[in-house]
Amino acid sequence: NFMLTQPHSVSESPGKTVTISCTRSSGSIASNYVQWYQQRPGSSPTTVIYEDNQRPSGVPDRFSGSIDSSSNSASLTISGLKTEDEADYYCQSYDSSNHRVVFGGGTKLTVL
């Protein structure tokens, strides 16, 4: 079993760039794809990144994803921040050892 750890909150100004990390506690981050979801207040989660670094159609290229084996973590980077990006962001992966979906605890992004 592994856990995904995210910072509780991050904040940045409009137009700037922010990176949200997601660290896997055991096993390689590269073992299973990482997805990232955006959840605005009162709404369902939507995918902003899938398979580590792929963007669904309709998601702006300001959103990018990556993984880093040296830190065993995934990252979501949002550039050119807009106030509409203010939301909770969750990373997610899959635990092949017990066939379970694993979520990070979520990061609240404030754009101010």
Next chain:
Amino acid sequence: EVQLVESGGGLVKPGGSLRLSCAASGFTFSSYSMNWVRQAPGKGLEWVSSISSSSSYIYYADSVKGRFTISRDNAKNSLYLQMNSLRAEDTAVYYCARDNKLNYWGQGTLVTVSS
């Protein structure tokens, strides 16, 4: 357009039961695994259960194992979650989501367990 519509939530007393449904459209339902994910008020996302496309493989979170049962009817394009022995800590919005990448989510249905 892919659509997932949950229903069946409501207020139930501790120890009670509830059956959630998720109606799928806009894709070949029988080709995809499905999941239930929940979110307690003010909390993060918690995976609840998964079922493979043909129902051959079913998995549960430890927190619901033995109390919840996931099932599907591919002829009706529907996913279900039978919830028994409900506890206050099961209070949450329950979402259905498609496949291991959870790339589509429903709008959720609220389950409140309270006396």
